[in-house]
Amino acid sequence: MTAGKTFIEISNLSKRFGGLTAVDDVDFEVREGEVLGLIGPNGAGKSTTFNLICGYYPANTGSIRLDGKEIIGQPPHKIAALGIMRTFQHNMPFEGMSVTENVMVGAHTTLHGGLIPVLLGTGRARSEERALRKKADELIDFVGLSEERDTPVTSLSFGQGRLLETARALAGEPRLILFDEPAAGLTPSECVRLSEIIRGIADRGIAVLLIEHDMHFLMSLAERVVVLNFGSKIADALPQDIRNNPAVIQAYLGDAAVIGADTENGSGADA
Amino acid sequence: MADLLELLVSATASGCVYGLIALAYLLVLRPTGVINFASGEWAMMGAYAAYVISDAGGLPPILAIPAAALVLAIIGWLTEWLTVRPLVERGAGHLAPILALLGMLVIYHQVVLLSFSEDQYPLDGPFGFGRIEFGLLAGSYQDFFIVGATIAIFIGFWLFFERTVWGRSFEAVAINRRAAALMGINLRMVTALSFAGAAAIAATAGVLDSPRGSVEANMSLPLAVQGFSALIIGGINRVEGALLGGIVLAFAEDLTRRYAPIPSGLALGVTPVLLITFLLVLPNGILRAKEAK
Amino acid sequence: MGAAIRWGGAALIMCVVPFLLPLYEMDVYRKMLFWVALAISYNFLFGIAGQMALSHFAFAGIGAYTVVILMTQAGVPLLLAIPLALGLAGILAFIVSFAATRLEGFYLALATLAFAQLFIVILDEGGALTGGTGGLTSYKLPLVFGFEIQGPWLAIAMALVLLLTLAFLLRIDRSWYGRACRAIRDNGEAAAAMGVDVKRTKIMAFTLTSVMAAGAGMVYAFFDNTVNPPVFGLENAFMLLFMVIIGGSGSHLGAIVGAVLLRLLQDMLEPFVGQFHVMGLGILMVVVILVQPKGLVGIWDDLVGRKRAGRRKAKP
Ligand SMILES: Nc1ncnc2c1ncn2[C@@H]1O[C@H](COP(=O)(O)OP(=O)(O)O)[C@@H](O)[C@H]1O
Ligand SMILES: [Mg+2]
Numbered sequence: 001m002t003a004g005k006t007f008i009e010i011s012n013l014s015k016r017f018g019g020l021t022a023v024d025d026v027d028f029e030v031r032e033g034e035v036l037g038l039i040g041p042n043g044a045g046k047s048t049t050f051n052l053i054c055g056y057y058p059a060n061t062g063s064i065r066l067d068g069k070e071i072i073g074q075p076p077h078k079i080a081a082l083g084i085m086r087t088f089q090h091n092m093p094f095e096g097m098s099v100t101e102n103v104m105v106g107a108h109t110t111l112h113g114g115l116i117p118v119l120l121g122t123g124r125a126r127s128e129e130r131a132l133r134k135k136a137d138e139l140i141d142f143v144g145l146s147e148e149r150d151t152p153v154t155s156l157s158f159g160q161g162r163l164l165e166t167a168r169a170l171a172g173e174p175r176l177i178l179f180d181e182p183a184a185g186l187t188p189s190e191c192v193r194l195s196e197i198i199r200g201i202a203d204r205g206i207a208v209l210l211i212e213h214d215m216h217f218l219m220s221l222a223e224r225v226v227v228l229n230f231g232s233k234i235a236d237a238l239p240q241d242i243r244n245n246p247a248v249i250q251a252y253l254g255d256a257a258v259i260g261a262d263t264e265n266g267s268g269a270d271a
Numbered sequence: 272m273a274d275l276l277e278l279l280v281s282a283t284a285s286g287c288v289y290g291l292i293a294l295a296y297l298l299v300l301r302p303t304g305v306i307n308f309a310s311g312e313w314a315m316m317g318a319y320a321a322y323v324i325s326d327a328g329g330l331p332p333i334l335a336i337p338a339a340a341l342v343l344a345i346i347g348w349l350t351e352w353l354t355v356r357p358l359v360e361r362g363a364g365h366l367a368p369i370l371a372l373l374g375m376l377v378i379y380h381q382v383v384l385l386s387f388s389e390d391q392y393p394l395d396g397p398f399g400f401g402r403i404e405f406g407l408l409a410g411s412y413q414d415f416f417i418v419g420a421t422i423a424i425f426i427g428f429w430l431f432f433e434r435t436v437w438g439r440s441f442e443a444v445a446i447n448r449r450a451a452a453l454m455g456i457n458l459r460m461v462t463a464l465s466f467a468g469a470a471a472i473a474a475t476a477g478v479l480d481s482p483r484g485s486v487e488a489n490m491s492l493p494l495a496v497q498g499f500s501a502l503i504i505g506g507i508n509r510v511e512g513a514l515l516g517g518i519v520l521a522f523a524e525d526l527t528r529r530y531a532p533i534p535s536g537l538a539l540g541v542t543p544v545l546l547i548t549f550l551l552v553l554p555n556g557i558l559r560a561k562e563a564k
Numbered sequence: 565m566g567a568a569i570r571w572g573g574a575a576l577i578m579c580v581v582p583f584l585l586p587l588y589e590m591d592v593y594r595k596m597l598f599w600v601a602l603a604i605s606y607n608f609l610f611g612i613a614g615q616m617a618l619s620h621f622a623f624a625g626i627g628a629y630t631v632v633i634l635m636t637q638a639g640v641p642l643l644l645a646i647p648l649a650l651g652l653a654g655i656l657a658f659i660v661s662f663a664a665t666r667l668e669g670f671y672l673a674l675a676t677l678a679f680a681q682l683f684i685v686i687l688d689e690g691g692a693l694t695g696g697t698g699g700l701t702s703y704k705l706p707l708v709f710g711f712e713i714q715g716p717w718l719a720i721a722m723a724l725v726l727l728l729t730l731a732f733l734l735r736i737d738r739s740w741y742g743r744a745c746r747a748i749r750d751n752g753e754a755a756a757a758m759g760v761d762v763k764r765t766k767i768m769a770f771t772l773t774s775v776m777a778a779g780a781g782m783v784y785a786f787f788d789n790t791v792n793p794p795v796f797g798l799e800n801a802f803m804l805l806f807m808v809i810i811g812g813s814g815s816h817l818g819a820i821v822g823a824v825l826l827r828l829l830q831d832m833l834e835p836f837v838g839q840f841h842v843m844g845l846g847i848l849m850v851v852v853i854l855v856q857p858k859g860l861v862g863i864w865d866d867l868v869g870r871k872r873a874g875r876r877k878a879k880p
Contacts, residue, residue: 092753094751097743101746108759109759115741118736121735306673367853367857375850380842381840384839499674540681543682547679551664554671
């Protein structure tokens with residue numbers, strides 16, 4: 001999939017926690033239908049970057065533009081309504097609700113009727129509800145949870161929880177979807193399935209921002225990779241070039257195997 | 272002026288009682304995240320225990336205090352073991368233990384009502400009734416005794432938390448349960464001891480307070496309410512906060528009752544108004560948390 | 565169509581029953597309806613929206629006192645006093661929740677408990693306006709077309725309030741709004757990330773259910789033509805919490821079962837054991853929390869589910 005026009009543009013983004021600068025003057029952009037990888041050692045500021053995009057806390061400096069419009073300062077629910085949906089690094093399902101209802105909550109921002117039609121029980125409200133249920137079921141099929149539709153959310157496996165979060169985020173008809181280490185804790189076969197799902201999402205023209213430690217997983221999906229270290233961006237390049245970027249190797253020093261750097265002949269490109 | 276100074280002594284004594292109940296809340300709240308509304312019942316039960324021990328058991332009042340604290344420590348420990356531990360081990364949320372303890376509150380209250388025939392029982396303070404004057408400061412023996420005992424207890428707890436390995440492990444659990452478990456701290460033990468200690472402290476508060484009035488089942492609700500109000504006012508992050516909150520609350524109550532030009536019934540509104548104000552304006556209380564070390 | 569018949573049937577039964585009961589039982593019955601109506605709306609607030617508020621009875625009291633004061637002291641006609649009282653309850657609820665919904669968990673419980681306490685202090689000290697600790701007594705509903713609304717007719721009024729409350733809450737519970745409330749209860753952060761306006765949703769749930777409580781309180785005020793502070797105090801606020809949890813919090817049926825059961829327990833046991841029936845309440849509470857957090861309704865589901873599973877297994 002060739003990437004479309006720029007959807008989100010981040011510039012000079014910084015976030016400090018007390019004396020610690022978790023995100024330091026970062027800029028990058030994500031285009032429609034593109035999978036952008038975001039990597040970096042633990043504590044590099046990846047999740048913080050996500051939280052800034054989602055409006056979870058205010059940035060100290062910088063701007064985040066969506067279709068050219070500034071979104072910094074908007075609360076999380078408004079940002080979701082603008083088409084940015086996310087999954088969490090640690091699964092956060094709604095435990096008291098069914099699988100289908102979880103996904104239906106994801107569609108919250110796509111609903112248009114208020115409470116009055118609901119109270120009056122108008123045909124419009126009922127058909128919207130029916131359509132929503134159908135859409136949720138389709139998404140559950142899409143991520144491959146059809147068998148688990150009636151399983152209590154608390155009994156889902158970790159991997160299934162991931163898939164549920166994916167379906168829930170997709171229900172909001174996002175234009176940008178954020179994945180925070182989605183492959184962590186998945187079995188190899190679940191990884192393959194998730195990878196296919198993410199590919200499918202990008203093919204629908206949705207921009208994907210993907211934090212991932214599993215380099216094999218990331219490299220097979222990402223069209224471009226941004227690398228953070230101690231909050232700063234140290235690289236923004238094609239996957240095959242990242243592996244042999246000296247700054248990146250330096251950042252992962254002692255753990256070169258993680259990025260699959262081929263330090264001997266500098267031809268690690270197999271993507 | 273003498274009037275005011277006398278008021279100060281008795282208000283300080285009331286504040287100490289509130290502070291002790293707040294400490295009982297705090298001891299449970301810090302490591303478990305649970306607010307134990309039964310703290311007021313524990314105070315009331317402590318007072319009954321002291322009455323039985325000194326009346327039927329014939330122990331002198333000064334010994335009835337630790338004896339009642341011990342009885343309640345056992346009850347607190349049993350409560351934790353019966354109602355809180357199963358919930359924690361099942362991974363139930365914070366709400367479940369709070370609600371289970373509310374159920375226990377009702378049971379405690381009914382057991383006391385069932386076991387005692389009269390509405391009120393007198394309880395003697397260790398020094399009996401009488402007044403002393405230190406220059407302008409004047410108050411009853413019991414008031415001065417309450418203040419002294421409370422200061423001793425708070426210093427003890429402060430030293431325990433600041434200076435002992437055990438106290439530090441309580442603090443570690445309060446800050447992060449999982450990390451504390453990884454450090455090898457026995458969470459079960461810490462939780463059980465928190466409940467036992469909280470019940471003992473609440474009991475002490477009840478025993479100290481009763482000679483100023485009487486031992487009665489009705490004493491539990493006001494103490495429960497004043498205890499958590501003091502806790503919120505002082506701030507839940509530090510042991511000293513409990514005492515400070517108690518004193519502030521007692522002074523606000525007593526000064527309003529005595530000097531504000533409003534009916535005394537309306538002065539009862541001081542506690543809820545202070546509580547609401549602190550929750551909304553200063554939710555961390557007067558004393559802020561110490562910077563993490 | 566089926567739904568209309570079911571609701572109509574329920575309404576009919578609830579309205580006929582009070583005419584068949586002797587006076588004392590009729591009074592027990594209509595007071596039970598009052599509790600059930602409150603339990604249903606409280607269940608939405610606590611069990612579905614996840615707000616552990618202890619102000620529900622205070623709002624019932626605000627409805628009751630306001631309508632009585634408006635009618636007897638300001639001479640406002642009933643049909644105007646009702647919307648005014650509901651409006652006042654709504655405004656107060658909005659203010660309380662606007663301030664309190666940023667408080668989580670037991671902090672909300674403490675804030676609303678303080679509010680409820682303050683309400684009682686004001687009632688006790690309200691002088692002629694509220695009648696002080698004795699409350700207001702011996703007022704009367706005006707005649708409606710020359711007809712005196714009393715006795716079983718008030719049971720009908722309460723039944724209608726109850727059914728309206730239930731119908732209203734069932735509808736919104738099964739809509740996007742109910743899902744948003746449950747999502748906030750389960751995980752506020754994730755709900756916000758899904759686009760749910762957490763603060764607004766919470767305020768709405770608090771205000772709506774508090775107004776419903778005020779509605780029930782208004783009818784209650786004319787049961788015995790007396791309102792007094794103890795009814796609207798903390799003890800009953802906690803009782804409501806116990807009802808909802810024992811019945812099964814988050815379930816409408818659970819709220820109804822809990823309220824009916826605990827009222828019956830009280831009315832049937834009180835003559836024999838005095839107030840010690842309260843002990844049973846505490847024991848039930850502890851057992852339910854330990855055994856099945858979904859309450860009696862959850863225990864019932866477990867039993868039926870097990871039986872069904874057994875039958876399925878029995879089939880070859
Ligand atoms: N809410 C917070 N308060 C204080 N420090 C934080 C907070 N969130 C993250 N940090 C710190 O910011 C840094 C970046 O964290 P994070 O973005 O989670 O890293 P990662 O790249 O592993 O996702 C870490 O040092 C972390 O400890
Ligand atoms: Mg992270």
